[in-house]
Amino acid sequence: MNFKIRAAKKDDSKDISRLIMELAVYEKMPDRVMISYKELERDGFSSNPFFQCLVAEVPEENKSKEGQGIGKSLMSKVAQVGKEKQCVRLQLLMRDWNTPSLDFYVAKGAQDLTASEGWHFLRFDGEALDKLANEASID
Amino acid sequence: MANFILRKAESKDVSDILRLIKVSKVGDMVQHFVDLLEDGFGDHPFYHCFVAEVPKDQQSSEGYTVVGFAMYYFTYDPWIGKLLYLEDFYVMEEFRGFGIGSQILKVLSETAVKTRCSSMHFIVAENNTQSIDFYKRRGASDLSLEEGWRLFAIQKEELLKITAK
Numbered sequence: 001m002n003f004k005i006r007a008a009k010k011d012d013s014k015d016i017s018r019l020i021m022e023l024a025v026y027e028k029m030p031d032r033v034m035i036s037y038k039e040l041e042r043d044g045f046s047s048n049p050f051f052q053c054l055v056a057e058v059p060e061e062n063k064s065k066e067g068q069g070i071g072k073s074l075m076s077k078v079a080q081v082g083k084e085k086q087c088v089r090l091q092l093l094m095r096d097w098n099t100p101s102l103d104f105y106v107a108k109g110a111q112d113l114t115a116s117e118g119w120h121f122l123r124f125d126g127e128a129l130d131k132l133a134n135e136a137s138i139d
Numbered sequence: 140m141a142n143f144i145l146r147k148a149e150s151k152d153v154s155d156i157l158r159l160i161k162v163s164k165v166g167d168m169v170q171h172f173v174d175l176l177e178d179g180f181g182d183h184p185f186y187h188c189f190v191a192e193v194p195k196d197q198q199s200s201e202g203y204t205v206v207g208f209a210m211y212y213f214t215y216d217p218w219i220g221k222l223l224y225l226e227d228f229y230v231m232e233e234f235r236g237f238g239i240g241s242q243i244l245k246v247l248s249e250t251a252v253k254t255r256c257s258s259m260h261f262i263v264a265e266n267n268t269q270s271i272d273f274y275k276r277r278g279a280s281d282l283s284l285e286e287g288w289r290l291f292a293i294q295k296e297e298l299l300k301i302t303a304k
Contacts, residue, residue, distance in 0.1 A: 128278030
């Protein structure tokens with residue numbers, strides 16, 4: 001299977017958006033996707049990008065075929081970027097029911113810090129965030 | 140005592156920030172002054188920081204005027220866009236109960252709203268009931284409990300193995 005891993009370009013935004021939606025459907029939360037390819041274009045490809053992105057691409061003749069080893073290669077490239085930038089570790093969040101992904105990452109040495117150290121992931125958003133920003137101190 | 144200011148950290152604050160990081164983290168990882176300075180105040184800042192400062196006449200028992208800090212950075216969620224990620228947040232024990240923590244959180248949320256972030260995310264250890272209550276009182280949701288999100292880490296050693304594959 002012939003494929004290439006490369007840095008994403010602005011033109012890839014529609015494809016990235018399509019893949020984000022596919023993953024959200026898999027996560028059983030497609031209605032939570034609030035941004036489109038336009039936001040990705042604006043936020044990822046300006047002079048001050050808010051994210052970095054790698055894409056996996058297959059040649060024309062391999063369109064729409066299932067791939068083997070692409071996920072592994074993407075992961076390897078991400079780890080390379082981490083190494084080049086002297087990062088001390090890679091962190092990610094996963095849903096507890098997502099066994100295929102859990103297996104994939106655990107096989108690569110990922111440790112569940114929620115299980116071992118009790119870390120919980122919290123969020124202020126929407127109304128809660130606005131309220132916090134507008135109100136005087138509560139204590 | 141209610142006299143304190145919150146301001147953006149400057150490179151001269153790095154030794155105080157390092158001191159507060161060491162106090163707030165029991166054991167575990169040790170940051171280095173040089174990394175903290177370069178990573179926060181070099182050409183490409185990897186984090187932003189606010190510090191809480193009291194006037195000289197209200198300094199701590201060891202003579203410090205920088206008594207609290209919050210470290211955050213901007214990150215991205217593929218579903219909702221720009222996020223503010225709160226990495227570290229600490230107020231010295233002798234200066235708690237005066238509203239410094241609340242004020243820091245307020246400034247952080249104002250920053251998030253001003254920079255068009257949809258959300259502010261952070262992690263808390265589940266045995267840190269004081270902090271969890273502090274955040275939940277102010278409307279935070281625990282996504283680990285509500286949606287089953289778990290935090291995973293791949294350490295440098297394992298990352299290097301992956302690059303070789």
